[in-house]
Amino acid sequence: MRTVLTSKQASPLAAGVRPPAADVNPPEDVAATVVFALGRPVGCEIGELVVCPATETSWP
Known part of the structure; x- marks a missing residue:
């Protein structure tokens, strides 16, 4: 997948602004799946x- 970020899109990341913490699966659960x-x-x-995660709302 190719992604191109414009300077306008990349500037918040460059400024150290991070997205909110995500609800993710524990690494050991992902490893067990692999x-x-x-x-x-x-x-x-x-x-x-x-x-x-079971709480993920964007997956059907």
């Missing part, structure tokens, strides 16, 4: 894997 995916048998294809 281990699960890697442990699938040969011939099993995982086309997409989405890991998000």
Whole structure:
């Protein structure tokens, strides 16, 4: 994915302004998901894997 930031878009980040803290999964939960995916048998294809908190409202 290619992303181009204009100077107007990048200036808040350059000024040290950070977005609000996100509600994220603990790293050990994400790691367990990766281990699960890697442990699938040969011939099993995982086309997409989405890991998000149960409280995520932007995912159906």
